[in-house]
Amino acid sequence: MSSATQLPTRFVSLRDLPVEEHRGRDAMWGVIATEAALFFCLFGAYFYLGNDKARWSINQPPKIYYALIMLAVLLTSSAVLHWGEKQVKRGLYASGRKALLATILIGFGFLALQAFEYLDHWKTLTPYSNSYGSIFYTITTFHAAHLIVGLLILIYALFIPRYGPTLESPFRPYETASLYWHFVDLVWIFIVLILYVIPNLMVHG
């Protein structure tokens, strides 16, 4: 065989290795990659439709203050969750759980705010009005759907009895759940920029 080579035997023992705890996080990065691509496509559709000014009837840009309040709410939730994650890593599981509960409540607050925003916005624009309305509501509803999924994940993590060292999966539910939550927040930042800030700048600026 042309490739036969003399190789020293390497001693590998698997006896004293720790239990692996990060597969949940690894999979979540995969989920985040593909969800990021999903929103990339949605934004792509937004720009593609908006590229042709003849068919893009954005009569008045969406009111920016709602979006900014909602952004502040979501950023707060991320900060609280991050603090909770740090507590869990220090072994303070009870305060970690409280932070999780607080995040969930703030998350519901966001949804309530979005409902108000929709009610107000609906007077001038609906998904049935034109292509702008369709894509605007689709993107924001997709975000809300992801937020709801995030809430379900957080609620699941809230009721998991153990955050500490364990020999059973899920190993680090807190870390994995918060990773997804931060991603949903990040998407909202892009939504605020693309759907709210830029149209307002283009009208007023």
Added chain:
Amino acid sequence: MSTAAIEARLTELWETPKTVHGWFATVDHKELGRRYLVTALLFLIIGGVEALIMRVQLARADQTVLSPEVYDQIFTMHGVTMIFWYASPILSGFAIYLIPLMIGARDMAYPRLNAFTYWSFLLSGILLYVGPFMGQAPHAGWFAYLPYTGIKYSPSHGMDFYALALIFLTISTTGGAINFIVTILRLRAPGMLISRMPLFLYSTLTISVVILFALPSLTVACVFLELDRHWGTHFFSVAGGGTPVLWQQLFWFFGHPWVYVIFLPATGMLSMIIPAFSRRPIVGYPYVAMATILTGLVGFSVWLHHMFTIGLSDMAMGFFSAGSMMISVFTTVQIFAWVATIWRGRPVLTTSMYFALGSIALLVVGGLSGVYTGIIPVDWQVHSTYYVVAHIHYVLIGANVFPVFAGFYYWLPKMTGRKLNETLGKWSFWVMFLSFNAGFFPMHNLGLLGMPRRIFTYKEGLGWQGTNMLVTIGAFALGVGILLSIINVFISLRSGKIAGKNPWNSDGLEWESESPPKPYGSIHLPTVASRHPLWDDHDEEEDPANDRVLDQGRLTVITTWLDAEPKAIATIAKDTLAPLILAIAIFVFLSPLYSKCFG
């Protein structure tokens, strides 16, 4: 502990009981891989029969075997079945079965996710075929252009079955991709550095990443389609400020990378099979690996070449034409590596090698016609003609079906423990190869003569009759060739030669295990010291102190992703019904659709 006691303990831990519950609950990658292969082959047969029905209709001018409506539905179902439910899942089947064996792991990284992806693949396929049985099949081709697929021109629920079944399938495919990525990057045997990985892993890893970034575009397109059809939005309606071109952009942004998804793992299989039968390592391993990755990457910048006729700017067309030609360079690198490997080696002409060689020949023809159609004026001439049909079939049959058959003749002995009959296999190859060329090469000619694709019949006197008859005869003979191989499988299951651990004296780690492999793979988790574990002088399972047995539970080893240093011990989930229940739940969630069809 004695080896027998260890074996008994590992078997107890890893074996799925042969009960009804065990059958539905199993998370064993070997069982799931086998099911993937069988299910995908069933879809190949269904899609093939649909193709033959079409060929009967087109054999002569002015045939009336099928009405235009039924013809539309059949060519759509043929395309959708082959591209989505055969071509990609069959490769996933090989990957799910082989990758854990190739990397010396006990199972995939997420066994329950693995089971879920199988069940949702199966159920989404069933969902797709619920429609036709209710007389509501999709009828707009596999890429379903608007406005024809809008509610106005497609009032039946066929397009809804298309959109929802595809969304369902994307869930399955995405889950599978995440599973492959983590399995390949984290579960490799100690010592299997990223520079020693079998090339099949490079291709599977590449397409898994491509899937993550390309598939959402299809999901978005299908969601928009459903919203437009049933909720009155205006993504595609010109009157409401939308544009049908949005569908084309979204669909092809997904669609062209998808071509590489169903092509690259097959080339990865060739990169395993050709060196094994050339009795030497592949020539230019790093170049083949890099060409694979670059194909996946550049695959994202060619999609506009499907749309050269819709009136794009010259700038955009020029860019995408250049991209389309550039990508052929990477495929050429692979082809030259294979040819050089054969040239410098001592080829053994087994059936598997026959299929691999046939695949190279067909891929060159299909690749060259692809380069032609990437040239804008040529594309304008042959767009939507049989020339394109010939091209797509040369690429997909040449670079998917033939490698898959090479893979079956190569790896089936590992899966079943018995070899396939070589004589019958070579007959099958020659019938398939000759009939394929007889049937599909003339399509180039038909296309240049101006025969459009997707017409249900044509008039006499256009000069297409004889050629079309030849195509039909070729298609049926191709079916016979495939049938010969299927018969061969059944013969081998009953009375094939016992294969033994390594019937081909191959180099890969998968040949280290028993044939068929034990539920746990190998007793001692192997270590790897070179690119060709079974050809070098290193004993993979050398482990006198039983340091790498891991029989305390369902465990496998996690290594670092570049250097494959052992890092941690991973637990592997037990058999469970949860994946099946979740897949059924999604199927039921989509039930308003088919209940609407009944009512």
